[in-house]
Each structure stands twice: as structure tokens, then as C-alpha cells.
Amino acid sequence: MQHERQWHDVVVECQERVQRIRAILTSGGTLTPEIRADLEAVILAMRNWILGRAKRFPELDEDAVSEIQLKTIQRLDRDLRSPGFGSMERQFGAYTSTTVNRIIFEFLRNMREQRVLSASESLDAQVGEEGLVRHELIEDITPERLAEAYREEQLHTRLQQAIAQLPPHDREVINLRLQGIPGVEIAQRLNLTPVNITRIYNRVVVRLHQILIVEEH
């Protein structure tokens, strides 16, 4: 709780700094050392948030995370000068999370598109120095692969059992999410706000993780 309050304080502090920076940058004023210090402080705070968020995507390696940090700082630099981005002065927390989410979203989409492209290469294409065609290199089903499929099935069963241990309300939220129903629609069905649904969902994911870990030991 203490940590949460400190985090909120940093958001508020950054928002005040952003207001001062924008007052100068959007009116064509020159940067004073104080405004530069404000900018440095905002960037430093964002740096750690970005990393916190990127950690939720294990497919992003360190290089990707650094690139996301760089793109976010570039974006911040542009938006601070943009007269049309006044909302960042009032909703700096939402601005930061949405901007980082957008950059991560684009990054993941590009990665997935590349995977689809590589997956659609011809099976008759020659690969490697041996001159073998790709389809000759595709493995048959092996005992290892069968074992992997079995492990996946077991995990799925354990997950279902773990969900069954949750309180009815949490179970309802996670089951709806697993059916692919958007958070906003769940919120409407359960008469809650989308933010609450996100909180419940995040809490349930942690709980499920704990149940599965305990079972493993």
C-alpha cells in the first residue's frame, strides 16, 4: 500500500512537471535549466514504468524493451510540443500507459506478422548448404513431441481445476475472459467498471499462478 501511494505521488508530480514543460514548449519559449530538470525527471520516472509494463510480455527481449523505451521517449518529446495533446497535462498516468501500450502493441504486431511471413515460406524451398528442401526437414511425430502434447493437456486440466477453486465471482470473470469476451462487455454484464474488471483479472491471474505453483511442490 505504501508503495502504491508513492507511485501515485510520482504520477502527480510528473503531471505538474509536464504542465510546466508544455507551458514553455507550446508557446515557443526557451528552455530554462529548471524546465530541463523537469524533463529529465519525467523521463526517468517513465523509464521504470516502461520496464515494469514490458516485463508482462516475455516475448520482448532486452533489445526490444530498449527500443520501446526509446520510441516512448521520442513520442513524449513530440507530444510535449504538440498543442493538441493537452490531455497529457490532466491524465498523465493514462497518457503514459496508453502510449507505452500503443508502442508495445505495434511492436508485437510486427513480430507476429514476421512470424506469419516466415511460416508461409514454401515447403519446396531449398535450405541450408546440403541443398535439402524444407519439407524433408520436417520431423515426424516423435515420442518427445507426444510427451509435450501430453504435458500441455495435463496443464490445461490443472488450470481448469485451479479455476474451480476460485470464488464464484472471480471464476465468472476469468471464464468470460477465457471465452474471448472483451473486458468492457464483461463489465457491462456484471455491472462493474472496466477498470475493476482489469483489477479482478490481474488478481485472479496471480492467484491461479500461486495455486499452480503450490501444486507443483
Add this chain to the structure above:
Amino acid sequence: MEERSYFVEAALRYEALLESGQLIGLDTFVAQEPAETRDELRAFLEFNLTLGELDEPAVLTAEQEARADHVIALARGAWEHTISGAPVQNLTQLRDAQQITVGRLARQLKLPVDVLARMERGKVFVASVPNRLIEQLAQVLHASRSAIQAALLAPPPATRSARLNAVDGISEGEEQAVSFDRAFVESEPTSEEQAAWATHLP
């Protein structure tokens, strides 16, 4: 408005509506937006809502801190160059101004030409470009360090997004941006190039 700004701004508008108590459905909101953006906007809003509010800031390891400092120094250098009022040129323009071919510049830097060309096309993660290369580029191209940092972040020369495969002429998808390390390894460097940059590779 630039594409990314539009999606961020639309997401903020949607969040503001929800926060003010107007429980407007995602589909209803998206239906009011320009038709060409709807699919993308819906997918993004869903992603954004699922992730929710900001996470608590991460506690950085020393290595992560060093990487982040490198990123911030890069952005700051480019920013300083921009606010100085000096023209921002991309890497190709800086090289052309010195009348050096990409091959010659690559030889001077002991860098595979594929890596340099890929950097000029904007397909190498700028955050992964080693400081030593930035310094060497500044020296060879007679530019300041901040001009090189700005050049790396400047839009690359416009090219066709789809390319033709040199072997069979089939059109290839857009080139993927990769880290400096990966671009280096994929370029099949000579032993001399490998030795020159070995300390910057994993």
C-alpha cells in the same frame, strides 16, 4: 494527425468517457470513429483495457539501468540537436554529403556493408547501436555526436515497402527491424569485421 497519436488520443477519449460514468460499449465507440481505423482501433482498445492502469515501476538491475541510460542519452542527444535548430539529416544524407559510398564507409568502420545499409534503411534497433559506432560515424562523417544520434532516429529514405526476392523475384514482406547484434550476425561478417566488433557482440 500522425497514426500513433490518433490511436493514443482515441484511447484517452474512450477512457475519459468510461471514467465519467458513461458505460459506452467498445463497439459503439469504435463505430463512431473513421471506418478505416475501426478494426485496428478495436484491437488496440481491447489490448489497452486488458492491460489496465500503469504497473508499479520496476526496480532496475545495474545492467538494465546501464541500458536505459544508453537509451536516454541517445534520445537526449537527438533532442539537443533538434532544439539547436541545426537541420536533421538521416544517415544516408550525412553520408551522401561527404560523397562516400555505403561500401566505402562500411570498410572504414570495419563493419559489414549489409549492417550499415540496414541501419540506413531504419531496420536496426537504434537503441542497440553501440556507442563506439556512433562515435566513429561522427568522426568519419565530420558530424557531431548529437547529429549522428539525431540521424539514427530520423526517418530513413523513402523506399517501397515490398521488396523483390533476388532469387526468384517473388515479392517479400516488409523487412523486419532487428538488433545490431542480430543484423551483424546475419550479415556473415568477415573475420576482420568480427574481430573489430567482437566486444560489442554477445
